[in-house]
């Protein structure tokens with residue numbers, strides 16, 4: 185890992201060239217800033233508005249985003265969802281929520297996404313930016329509408345992450361039920377309050393490890409053309 189300050193982030197492209205670094209995975213808080221240091225941004229990363237993987241090929245730096253792939257792979261593998269449910273609730277409107285909403289909108293079977301956030305205007309801006317149209321409804325996260333029809337809940341807020349580890353983004357979690365899958369992309373800690381609430385009502389739970397692993401799997405494929413063993417990566421983490 186190379187810890188890089190925001191001031192130094194614009195130099196990362198030159199550093200990769202000078203040191204002939206073949207690829208980098210990029211994480212907080214640099215996913216937006218590195219869009220300016222690459223020569224080309226993939227259509228997916230452009231739509232998401234963030235780059236988490238840089239591929240250095242033939243002297244050119246190409247920015248990709250593998251988070252959308254990561255979340256779908258985790259939902260398939262850990263959530264048992266070969267197809268996504270028609271109604272999904274997505275919590276959060278930051279960088280992580282952006283990649284996830286992109287993935288959800290790309291899945292034709294998803295008819296309706298309820299986007300819940302503390303700052304409603306930020307959620308509205310995200311939905312408009314991804315041209316979600318009538319497929320997305322925005323609501324405040326502290327006034328959750330009925331989730332009776334919701335088959336999948338995804339937490340992409342930082343609530344539940346250290347140092348806010350004893351909080352749930354859904355208050356007492358009374359809107360959860362046993363016909364839904366609940367994914368919390370937080371992986372520190374792995375057992376979040378939200379997942380405990382989901383478990384207690386009999387919902388299927390998915391923690392944030394799978395998305396972390398699978399965004400890395402896809403990045404490795406981009407760099408090498410080889411699919412790495414995801415289970416070995418997961419064991420190592």
Ligand code: ATR
Nearest residue numbers: 276277278279280281301302303306340341342343
């Ligand atoms: P990331 O890139 O990891 O998604 P981010 O862009 O800072 O991080 O987004 C954090 C998300 O968690 C946002 O949706 C944020 O809500 P706001 O848009 O209203 O800021 C949400 N969040 C963080 N702390 C929160 C809290 N204490 N209560 C409610 N929402 C919170």
